Amino acid sequence: MRIVLLGPLRSSFVQTDIAELGRTHTIIPLDTVLGKGLAGLRTLIVLTLKTLVALVRADALYCWFADYHTLVPTIAARLMGRRVYVVAGGYDVGYLPEINYGARMRSVRWFCTSRTFRYATKVFPVSEYALRQLTMLTEGRHAPATVIYNGVLPEKFPAGIDTDRLPLAITVSQGDSVTEYLRKGLDRFIRIAALVPEMTFKIIGPTGPALERAYRDAEGVGNVEVVPGFVSLHDVIIPNFMEASCYCQLSYEETFGMAVVESMLCGCIPVTTNGGALPEVTGPTGHRSDIDADLAIAVRTTLTATLPARQAARAYAERFHAARRGERLRSAL
Template sequence: MKEQTKIFLVSPSPSTFTERDLEALRREYLVREAVISNYRGGNGLKRSLLITFEILRGVLWADLTYSWFAHNHSYLAVTLANLLGKRTIVVIGGYEVAREPEIGYGALLNQKLAKRVNYIIQNADHILAVSEFNRREILELGDHRHVAVVYNGIDCAQFSPGEEKDDLVITVCQISQSNIALKGLDTFLETARHFPDLRFAVIGRDLDGSIEDLRRDAPPNVEIISPTSQGELLQWYRRAKVYCQLSYRESFGVALAEAMACECVPVVTDRGALPEVVGDTGFVVPYGDAEATAAGILGALQSDRGKAARARVEKEFSLEGRMQKIRNIIEERPV
């Protein structure tokens, strides 16, 4: 009987991305996990030594190291794995290869971190890009032949439509000062003023108190909601007719794909991977253009593309499809 492959999964903090991969990998492999944000307390040196020890222990135990995001934790994991002759897979989420000085976004704006990102891309055995857009950005940093597009996976059994849609327009993101421009929340509020009799909602966890600023700026027809559970978020997806992702840039857009799986008609900007995710199932508008966004929302309200949006997610972005590609990479088969 073939011995199970041992995988050490390293991530900076808990997220739906890592949890979905962890759960799926554990069905077929022996998996240990290290979440860097769990290592708290003590001074900076003590914490750094503890993290280094845990990553070293994981790399020694595993046949393969699987890192989410090309950051300091994956730099350490790739460095140690290379020294020990162990295989490495790194998922690039997008921030790591971004350089957007206009909004102060991207790891490449930090010289030290940019060098580490470059090292990871050049030295990991496999780099997983979450979109074709993401892959092109990675390849601009160097000639790495082992970059494969493996789209984020959506659980279409969980994210499924409800019985009836309301005339409701939503957007979902973590709420912070930096995300107001990055996620286009200012444009979302401005666009809502074009439809005083239509319900809009911004749904997301407040990170820095900006939710109160957003509520003060919002017109009366916009609700600002901080959901208490995944189930509550799912109900918003199921009720909304239209989902907006008005971002300055996105390397994929998990919330967008979740909403599409619930048969929301998408309205997205022409930035990053958003047109790639939506395909021909939604409406694409220029970033920061409230007039064009209003026209897109009006078209979405009158359209019947919700079922096509879900069908696209089922075909292109299923959890099963993602895990089959990852399985092929782990087993060293063609992707």
């Protein structure tokens, strides 16, 4: 089967799907990073035309996220008799009105997003939480949906895990907006740092306004280090994971939590909120709370985490192997 794949091709989770689906199908990938303003509009028009041309000789359309760029191709594909598959698991099913986050907060964007979900052949939420959000936001008016968790490649992470760790807590967010900064809980991460002065708290990856806000909030908190993005997973992030006592994901909402799983593969103990799918991806490992004082205690606790506890974190993360996702996707198409 020839599949036109729309997605942010730079993202590791999209590349994973291209590799897995490419085992049995021919993939025609098209990048959906549009940019902003008039330049973004021009890119959207060109992308739509490229997608329509590609669909003429394809059998299916596969969209990573529903958004502006998916509605016209979805309608066209269905009119041509093609199948349409949509992965739901980001801004499309996110909804935090208090920080103006989510496609639902913008009428035109939500029209494109919701109709994509409605006209698709199948929707693949990346977590049970994402499925609940999809059902709630669309009021149940969406194509048949099957949860298929995101996938990682454990074999690309160091196999050896030890307890020789620095007093270091890490969080990763490569967002470039204040909204993303707040959604990821980076402000809370800095507050927790002030409560645990004996440890270093490192924020990796922010750019633009998110980076500026991180620097501003960290002023006067001497144990916070900010590493600007963009950074390499293998050159920067994984080496930090291998040294850290814990990984903190203090988000208000996550539809999956890829960085959490990747950190667990490196033996980090996860310290998270109960936001979104985080309880699903961390399971019985690590610590969860929505109270700053409790989170501070949890971070300190990871300094004495045993080798079996770190190995258990890796073992749980391996449940989300890309091969398992690939098998489920191929059987669902």
